[in-house]
Amino acid sequence: MMETELTEDIDQPLRDRLKAHPGPALLWGAGLCLLLLLEGPTYLDGLLGAIGFGLGLLPGAPGAEAFASASAFFSELPHLLSRELIPNRGYYDGSAWQGTFLGLEPKYAWLIRFLLVYVYVAVLLGWLWYGYVTFRRHYRAADWTPTDDVIDRLRSHYWGLFGLAVVVFFITMAAFAPVVGPTTAEENIEGPYSHDMQYYDADTETVETITIGEANLGSASRGSGDSNVGIWSYDDFGRFHPVGTLVSGKDLFTFLAFGARVSLFIGLGSMAIAGFIATTLALVTAYYKGVTDLIVVLTSDSVQAMPALLLVILATVVFKNHWIAELYNGAMLFILLFALIRWPGLWRAVRGPALQVGEQEWVDAAKSYGQRPTVIMRKHMAPYILGYLLVYASLTLGGVIISVSALSFLGLGITAPTPEWGRAINIGQSYIASQSWHISLIPGILITLVVTGFNALSDGIRDAIDPQSEGAEGGATGAAAGGGGG
Amino acid sequence: MSRATYMLKRLVLSIPVIIFGTTVTFAIIRLGPLSPAAAILGPQGDARAIRQIEQRLGLNEPLWEQYFEFMGDLFLFDLGQSWVVNSGTPAIDLIISYAPRTIWLGFWAVLIALGIGIPLGFYAGLNPNTFSDYFASFGGIVWRAMPNFWLAVILVTVLSQTEQLFGFSWTSFIVETNVVTSPNLAVLKNPTRLITDPGQAWTNLAKATKQILPPALVLGSASMGTEMRIGRTAVLETINSKYVETAKAKGVSPRVLVWKHIFRNALIPLVPVITAEAFILIGGSVLVETVFSINGIGLLFFRAAEQGDLPLVGTLMYLFILLIVGLNIVQDFAYTIIDPRVGYDA
Numbered sequence: 001m002m003e004t005e006l007t008e009d010i011d012q013p014l015r016d017r018l019k020a021h022p023g024p025a026l027l028w029g030a031g032l033c034l035l036l037l038l039e040g041p042t043y044l045d046g047l048l049g050a051i052g053f054g055l056g057l058l059p060g061a062p063g064a065e066a067f068a069s070a071s072a073f074f075s076e077l078p079h080l081l082s083r084e085l086i087p088n089r090g091y092y093d094g095s096a097w098q099g100t101f102l103g104l105e106p107k108y109a110w111l112i113r114f115l116l117v118y119v120y121v122a123v124l125l126g127w128l129w130y131g132y133v134t135f136r137r138h139y140r141a142a143d144w145t146p147t148d149d150v151i152d153r154l155r156s157h158y159w160g161l162f163g164l165a166v167v168v169f170f171i172t173m174a175a176f177a178p179v180v181g182p183t184t185a186e187e188n189i190e191g192p193y194s195h196d197m198q199y200y201d202a203d204t205e206t207v208e209t210i211t212i213g214e215a216n217l218g219s220a221s222r223g224s225g226d227s228n229v230g231i232w233s234y235d236d237f238g239r240f241h242p243v244g245t246l247v248s249g250k251d252l253f254t255f256l257a258f259g260a261r262v263s264l265f266i267g268l269g270s271m272a273i274a275g276f277i278a279t280t281l282a283l284v285t286a287y288y289k290g291v292t293d294l295i296v297v298l299t300s301d302s303v304q305a306m307p308a309l310l311l312v313i314l315a316t317v318v319f320k321n322h323w324i325a326e327l328y329n330g331a332m333l334f335i336l337l338f339a340l341i342r343w344p345g346l347w348r349a350v351r352g353p354a355l356q357v358g359e360q361e362w363v364d365a366a367k368s369y370g371q372r373p374t375v376i377m378r379k380h381m382a383p384y385i386l387g388y389l390l391v392y393a394s395l396t397l398g399g400v401i402i403s404v405s406a407l408s409f410l411g412l413g414i415t416a417p418t419p420e421w422g423r424a425i426n427i428g429q430s431y432i433a434s435q436s437w438h439i440s441l442i443p444g445i446l447i448t449l450v451v452t453g454f455n456a457l458s459d460g461i462r463d464a465i466d467p468q469s470e471g472a473e474g475g476a477t478g479a480a481a482g483g484g485g486g
Numbered sequence: 487m488s489r490a491t492y493m494l495k496r497l498v499l500s501i502p503v504i505i506f507g508t509t510v511t512f513a514i515i516r517l518g519p520l521s522p523a524a525a526i527l528g529p530q531g532d533a534r535a536i537r538q539i540e541q542r543l544g545l546n547e548p549l550w551e552q553y554f555e556f557m558g559d560l561f562l563f564d565l566g567q568s569w570v571v572n573s574g575t576p577a578i579d580l581i582i583s584y585a586p587r588t589i590w591l592g593f594w595a596v597l598i599a600l601g602i603g604i605p606l607g608f609y610a611g612l613n614p615n616t617f618s619d620y621f622a623s624f625g626g627i628v629w630r631a632m633p634n635f636w637l638a639v640i641l642v643t644v645l646s647q648t649e650q651l652f653g654f655s656w657t658s659f660i661v662e663t664n665v666v667t668s669p670n671l672a673v674l675k676n677p678t679r680l681i682t683d684p685g686q687a688w689t690n691l692a693k694a695t696k697q698i699l700p701p702a703l704v705l706g707s708a709s710m711g712t713e714m715r716i717g718r719t720a721v722l723e724t725i726n727s728k729y730v731e732t733a734k735a736k737g738v739s740p741r742v743l744v745w746k747h748i749f750r751n752a753l754i755p756l757v758p759v760i761t762a763e764a765f766i767l768i769g770g771s772v773l774v775e776t777v778f779s780i781n782g783i784g785l786l787f788f789r790a791a792e793q794g795d796l797p798l799v800g801t802l803m804y805l806f807i808l809l810i811v812g813l814n815i816v817q818d819f820a821y822t823i824i825d826p827r828v829g830y831d832a
Contacts, residue, residue, distance in 0.1 A: 298499070298502055298503065298506075299506070301499075301503050302502065302503045302506030302507055303506075305503050305504070305506075305507050305807055305810045305811050305814070306507045306510065306511075306803075306806075306807060306810075307765070307768045307769055307803070307806045307807070307810065308765075308769060309768075309769035309770075309772060310768070310769065310772065310787055310791075310802075310803065310806060311510075311514075311803075313772070313787070313788065313791050314511075314514055314515075314791055314799055314803065315514055315518075317520070317525075317791045317792065317794070318514055318515065318518035318519065318520045318796075319518065319519060319520070320520065321519065321520070322518075322519040322520075398631065402633045405633055406633060406635050406773055409633075409635050409636075409773070410772075410773070410776065410788065412792075422633075422635075425633075425635070425636055425639060429639050429643075432639065432640060432643035433643045433644075433646075433647045433650075433651075440636070440639060440640075441640075443636075444632070444633065444636035444639075444640070447631075447632075447633050447636065448628060448631050448632045448633070448636075449631075451631035451633075452627060452628055452631040455627065455630075455631060456627075
């Protein structure tokens with residue numbers, strides 16, 4: 001946002017600078033189009049599907065049907081990262097694999113698709129970064145802006161970069177959940193008995209057809225004896241399971257990928273709402289001070305004095321059969337609850353910076369020539385506190401992910417069949433010491449990794465925007481960890 | 487402003503906080519889509535029984551009357567009774583019988599967290615950028631990010647299988663105990679037995695302590711990591727401050743320097759962490775007590791919520807709010823004593 005502000009001050013607008021020297025911009029734009037086109041149908045499918053879902057929530061669901069069918073149309077189109085292009089499911093007929101990508105073993109076919117997703121995301125992000133560099137080199141009027149320093153500091157902050165990598169890994173897994181898993185949630189988790197699969201029966205030397213539900217019964221991980229499909233192994237039906245199967249025989253990796261989706265959806269959703277509330281209140285209280293400030297202080301104190309996890313438990317029970325708990329199997333209720341519970345923490349974190357910026361001369365100057373308060377807050381104060389908001393939102397997001405998994409561990413909240421990591425931990429509880437240890441351990445390790453990643457990213461951003469802040473981490477970090485303690 | 491006025495102001499400001507929290511609880515319970523009477527009886531309850539319970543709970547009175555009655559009862563500590571979990575028992579009796587185990591758990595959780603987290607953090611801060619510092623810091627970060635219910639589940643498994651895994655038995659280590667069970671605290675209710683009947687009483691005390699250590703370790707885990715990190719930063723900051731340099735220059739011995747000049751000042755930023763721990767303990771006790779099946783307040787709350795015992799849930803919520811507000815006041819009071827520079831107008 002710094003760049004745009006500065007460029008606006010220069011007499012020649014960005015459009016003219018682009019026109020005067022279009023080469024690098026065109027090259028970059030073409031590259032971006034190519035990258036987006038490769039996966040175009042997925043984006044359109046997702047976008048239209050989300051709009052359709054949103055419309056479906058409105059009374060009467062106007063136009064939801066049309067969007068759903070358009071979304072279905074795009075999901076049929078071929079694209080790069082699809083199960084159809086690189087299928088990993090097939091059967092071994094005694095001499096070769098049938099139905100898999102290039103006749104490879106399902107293991108390798110899946111691995112290729114999995115890696116391709118990450119390569120694609122890496123290239124896309126690299127290209128966006130290249131776009132920023134191009135902009136900086138060719139089109140930005142100023143040689144230097146403070147943002148450059150922030151970015152440079154972040155680039156040399158290895159702990160923060162580690163966090164960023166983990167967060168990108170997690171978001172990719174959530175966003176491309178239908179592609180990265182060895183199977184889909186629809187087939188394997190939600191309706192295993194309404195989908196068929198083929199496998200090769202070595203005894204009769206024939207290809208048999210079986211419903212996935214029946215096959216799952218044979219691939220269950222139950223600790224003792226033969227019934228275990230551990231990490232990096234095949235089950236009896238030639239299906240590959242990168243991190244093993246659940247007690248029900250369903251694929252754990254697919255479960256985790258779709259579980260990541262739910263966690264991320266709740267985390268981002270609640271942080272977006274809480275962040276909006278916190279920013280608005282911080283700006284208003286820093287601008288008007290006095291009674292407004294006191295009211296918000298009291299409200300936030302009151303919200304923070306309520307035991308968060310217990311409040312969520314109570315609300316989940318009370319709203320169990322309410323329509324709001326039906327939306328995305330309870331995720332919507334969680335978003336609202338966590339937004340309402342976590343905004344005071346965010347507000348406390350940005351209150352200091354907001355008060356600081358409110359004292360600046362440029363705010364006074366803007367006031368004195370009669371700019372409207374809302375414009376002052378938005379243009380002259382908000383950019384300064386958004387960095388801090390990001391720091392604490394990232395920290396709190398980790399806490400929300402832990403809380404959500406804790407609640408599904410207790411059997412509350414996100415209801416089956418929607419996967420949630422905490423539920424896998426609960427299911428696998430009694431098998432930890434057996435050969436089926438993967439059911440509980442892998443989701444737990446994943447939660448730890450993702451939460452560490454968000455914490456590290458938050459450390460990185462904090463050190464980047466405010467290099468002197470090292471010592472001040474104490475209270476805020478403690479509070480955020482407190483929130484995450486559930 | 488003097489300390490007394492400051493504390494008085496603090497007390498007065500805590501009243502709206504308590505009223506707010508209790509009002510929200512009332513709103514969720516009475517205005518939420520689940521009627522308390524229907525929740526108590528479950529899906530099978532017939533209309534007449536529901537009406538009877540509504541009558542007894544006063545649900546058919548006007549809402550504002552219900553509100554004032556609810557608030558009035560709680561503020562006068564007329565805490566009502568349990569309807570489902572332990573039907574007919576006054577809530578206060580339930581709480582008195584469940585609370586000691588949670589307090590015992592919380593006591594050890596704080597003690598373990600302090601006893602491990604602070605020394606480790608100070609050690610890391612005194613030896614910055616060494617291998618042991620990196621090891622301790624990284625350990626603290628990961629330890630803090632671990633979901634404590636997961637840690638609890640793993641600890642339960644490992645401790646029940648120590649025989650096969652490590653070749654020694656945790657259950658028969660020193661005193662015979664089970665891993666997943668409530669500690670028996672009878673001996674603490676009657677401490678004179680420690681003298682009159684030492685053999686039996688001390689064994690019981692050892693058992694209760696040994697049983698509580700694993701859950702306390704789990705419950706204290708998040709704060710342990712935080713205390714470590716903040717302890718490290720605090721020591722680093724103090725070491726680099728001018729007065730330490732002065733003390734060094736005038737020839738204060740390293741031991742006195744560490745214990746007298748660094749240690750005491752580095753403790754200040756740890757105060758809010760220690761009280762913040764209380765909040766973690768309240769939320770975390772639900773999970774840890776469930777996994778270790780300890781009959782404490784957390785488990786009582788969870789059962790009450792799960793089984794639809796909403797009147798009991800409301801009472802417990804009120805007590806938790808009181809506890810948190812009380813701890814906050816204690817923290818602010820401790821602050822004014824430890825660090826007189828703390829502004830009273832905050």
